Amino acid sequence: MSTNQHGKSVISRQALSSYLDTFLNVSAFKDYAPNGLQVEGKGQVRTLVTGVTACQALIEQAIAVNADAILVHHGFFWKNEPEVITGMKYRRIKALMDHDISLFGYHLPLDAHHGIGNNAQLAYQLGILSPRVYEPVAQDLLWHGHLEHPVTATEFSQLLNNVLKREPLHIGDNSKPIATIAWCTGGAQDYIDQAAQMGVDAFISGEVSERTYHAAMEQGIHYFAAGHHATEQFGIKALGQHLASKFDLTHHFIDIVNPV
CATH class of the missing domain: 3.40.1390.30 (NIF3 (NGG1p interacting factor 3)-like)
Structure with missing residues (x-):
């Protein structure tokens, strides 16, 4: 230099x-x-x-x-x-x-980068605690962690809206609280099955497909499509x-x- x-x-x-x-x-x-x-x-x-x-x-x-x-x-x-x-x-x-x-x-x-990567930075912006990769998914693309306190789906939607400046699409039962979360930024909606297998309350990604609705509802997991660009x-x-x-x-x- x-x-x-x-x-x-x-x-x-x-x-x-x-x-x-x-x-x-x-x-x-x-x-x-x-x-x-x-x-x-x-x-x-x-x-x-x-x-x-x-x-x-x-x-x-x-x-x-x-x-x-x-x-x-x-x-x-x-x-x-x-x-x-x-x-x-x-x-x-x-x-x-x-x-x-x-x-x-x-x-x-x-x-995938553990410091400045999209997934690490999204966790930081949302205040997700103990963010870490889900090892069974290759290339460190699926992450999971937890919130300091459980929130409602409405409250979490508002958090996403405030941070990303974009209203997310929410799929799931509004009566079920959210404490644990998995996420993968961008077009990763099909990781919802792995997220459900982890037993987390919610999964965040950027995009949504028609099949995502049924996967979320039948497996009892919240899904938030928060925007490919935004995430x-x-x-x-x-x-x-x-x-x-x-x-x-x-x-x-x-x-x-x-x-x-």
């Missing part, structure tokens, strides 16, 4: 990439998209933008603040998507390359703050509103 003529710290793209890959233990994960540097930009990074998804709106706002790199949870090149670079994908990548901005994406490694906003923000502190970078977390 070095300092430019204006006294701002600068880290090389390569050094930042190596640090992130090691810090997030990328080699331990089998994922649906490449983790790490996805689009190569300028060789030095002093201004970093973080956001949940590498959409056009995020890229345009990163350009506006003269970002050298963008770091996201949902990047590009997902399994089974078309391999050609046309249309929307072309426009996004062209904007990055025209402005020499690097794009880094970290998916499952960011979900995954805290990990990438925490990661950006960590990098800004460690390397003295300028950091902007940019939240592109997404109701899903």
Whole structure:
């Protein structure tokens, strides 16, 4: 790391990439998209933008603040998507390359990290005590813990609303209190069966399917669909703050509103 003529710290793209890959233990994960540097930009990074998804709106706002790199949870090149670079994908990548901005994406490694990961950060935001992974589920993706005091489903829905700024969908018996909780951020509604087997009172994830209703009702577990974007906003923000502190970078977390 070095300092430019204006006294701002600068880290090389390569050094930042190596640090992130090691810090997030990328080699331990089998994922649906490449983790790490996805689009190569300028060789030095002093201004970093973080956001949940590498959409056009995020890229345009990163350009506006003269970002050298963008770091996201949902990047590009997902399994089974078309391999050609046309249309929307072309426009996004062209904007990055025209402005020499690097794009880094970290998916499952960011979900699972025990300190700044999405699941760890959601537990912190909600005040869930003793958060820990559920070992039978691979890659540390399903977590569980407990609340300080039991609450009603209505009270817990309000907590989610206050923290995530989004009203959750609740499925379950309102008369049953909630003390123990399992969760997995994003599109993990099908972990509800493992959560029920754990014997917890409630399960939180981002999305919901038609089958989720029946799984929750028949197994007697509360389910809260709290939003894919909403449940995954805290990990990438925490990661950006960590990098800004460690390397003295300028950091902007940019939240592109997404109701899903």
